[in-house]
């Protein structure tokens with residue numbers, strides 16, 4: 044029996060989920076499928092500049108697993124860039140923690156991950172102000188622009 048795969052913790056969802064090379068008609072285009080956890084590994088290593096140990100820790104997985112996900116992600120990106128393929132980002136085995144939001148007037152509330160992917164909040168549920176922002180969880184680094192567009 045295969046071991047159940049461990050959930051990989053993801054802090055950030057990519058803002059863009061499809062990349063397409065210019066000048067190639069859609070019907071001629073092949074695409075490469077990157078998963079959300081692969082993109083997260085790339086982000087932690089290449090954008091946040093973390094070493095593999097720290098990246099693995101952040102995702103709640105072992106270093107060899109992190110390394111494997113990262114290698115797979117790099118291979119796919121290289122394949123797309125060098126062979127003129129599109130990149131589609133979706134799926135994967137991952138979990139995202141609930142996001143906490145705070146409004147201008149100090150109200151705080153939790154937004155479940157499923158809801159975040161469909162419709163990130165725009166108003167405070169208590170006072171209806173649009174002046175809301177995500178609260179950063181302690182020890183979770185910076186949150187980047189792109190996913191959460193409302194300011």
Ligand SMILES: [Zn+2]
Nearest residue numbers: 146150167170
């Ligand atoms: Zn409020």
